Amino acid sequence: MYQSNKQKLERVVPDVELRYKAELAVEINRLKSERNAVILGHNYMEPALYYSIPDYVGDSLELSRKASQTDKDVIVFCGVRFMAETAKILNPTKTVLLPAKRAGCSLAESITAADVRVLRKKFPGVPVVTYVNTYADVKAESDICCTSGNAVAVVNSLHADTIIFLPDEYLAGNVARETGKHIIFPTRTEGGLQADTSLDYQMVGWHGRCEVHEKFTVKDIRDVRAQFPEVSILAHPECSPEVTAAADFSGSTGAMIKYVQESQAPQYLLLTECAMGDNIAAANPEKDMLRLCSVRCPHMNEITLEDTLKALQAFQYVIEVPEEIRVRAYRAVERMIAIG
Ligand code: 13P
Numbered sequence: 071m072y073q074s075n076k077q078k079l080e081r082v083v084p085d086v087e088l089r090y091k092a093e094l095a096v097e098i099n100r101l102k103s104e105r106n107a108v109i110l111g112h113n114y115m116e117p118a119l120y121y122s123i124p125d126y127v128g129d130s131l132e133l134s135r136k137a138s139q140t141d142k143d144v145i146v147f148c149g150v151r152f153m154a155e156t157a158k159i160l161n162p163t164k165t166v167l168l169p170a171k172r173a174g175c176s177l178a179e180s181i182t183a184a185d186v187r188v189l190r191k192k193f194p195g196v197p198v199v200t201y202v203n204t205y206a207d208v209k210a211e212s213d214i215c216c217t218s219g220n221a222v223a224v225v226n227s228l229h230a231d232t233i234i235f236l237p238d239e240y241l242a243g244n245v246a247r248e249t250g251k252h253i254i255f256p257t258r259t260e261g262g263l264q265a266d267t268s269l270d271y272q273m274v275g276w277h278g279r280c281e282v283h284e285k286f287t288v289k290d291i292r293d294v295r296a297q298f299p300e301v302s303i304l305a306h307p308e309c310s311p312e313v314t315a316a317a318d319f320s321g322s323t324g325a326m327i328k329y330v331q332e333s334q335a336p337q338y339l340l341l342t343e344c345a346m347g348d349n350i351a352a353a354n355p356e357k358d359m360l361r362l363c364s365v366r367c368p369h370m371n372e373i374t375l376e377d378t379l380k381a382l383q384a385f386q387y388v389i390e391v392p393e394e395i396r397v398r399a400y401r402a403v404e405r406m407i408a409i410g
């Protein structure tokens with residue numbers, strides 16, 4: 071394990087860390103087969119974890135599919151809580167473990183099921199599309215879910231004049247631009263939710279934001295282009311519409327990985343969580359990854375090899391979704407998966 075990780079990761083992880091983490095990874099992999107578990111790793115996992123213990127790595131959509139298909143008894147989700155919940159929603163007879171209790175998400179925290187019910191009242195009959203970065207009770211109030219990888223396809227599949235798109239303000243803005251829809255954002259006042267419904271609009275958004283992607287600016291892009299004119303800039307769709315418009319490519323974490331693999335630019339700048347830059351740099355040693363940042367998602371960062379080992383040893387932290395919520399959330403997630 072140490073030798074194979076050293077080959078891939080010596081440029082991005084210090085040697086002493088590689089040795090120590092290889093020992094942990096070997097023990098995790100031994101326990102994984104003893105417990106008949108599968109480990110799913112999101113693309114934002116730190117490199118030593120990403121390259122040593124997951125059976126599958128990928129973006130939210132790819133991992134949801136793997137979670138729904140597995141025949142193992144236990145799913146260990148190296149990602150954040152909403153992802154582990156989605157695995158439980160899709161495959162409820164399995165034990166789903168999230169290695170860190172506090173691995174949340176600023177988007178998931180930005181909206182409640184009661185908020186969705188209020189929106190439905192305000193915009194009767196308008197279908198609700200919910201980003202998977204939400205908790206199960208919010209999914210349960212929705213007609214269909216989407217990820218950053220299929221948001222446009224999901225919106226187009228509805229053939230609706232108007233849709234409610236929750237909760238990411240920036241993803242909604244990016245989808246509105248791609249689908250040619252005009253978007254409005256209700257505001258919260260003491261008198262409740264207010265929206266200027268006299269305007270011509272086809273999308274209703276919400277003011278949720280990813281605390282990582284909201285940090286990137288058009289000035290960052292300009293500064294890097296001035297220094298590296300041939301750089302290819304990739305921005306996750308949770309970045310603002312101004313940032314994605316100024317980038318060369320915008321797509322899910324999985325789509326960004328594919329884009330770097332398949333293109334020939336001399337340098338790349340990834341406007342997303344930083345661990346993914348390390349993972350891509352390790353897989354593409356001949357390509358230069360420019361480092362703008364140390365913008366780690368504090369929630370993804372909670373997931374460590376140490377905690378993953380504890381998760382398998384102590385069977386913690388078990389993800390439960392009340393059945394009444396799960397069946398309603400399942401409809402919304404399953405509808406999304408059917409679209410692709
Ligand atoms: P992806 O679906 O693109 O992997 O994104 C998940 C996420 O949380 C991005 O911040």
Ligand code: SF4
Binds near residue numbers: 176177308
């Ligand atoms: Fe949530 Fe942003 Fe972290 Fe993704 S990067 S899990 S959207 S806070």
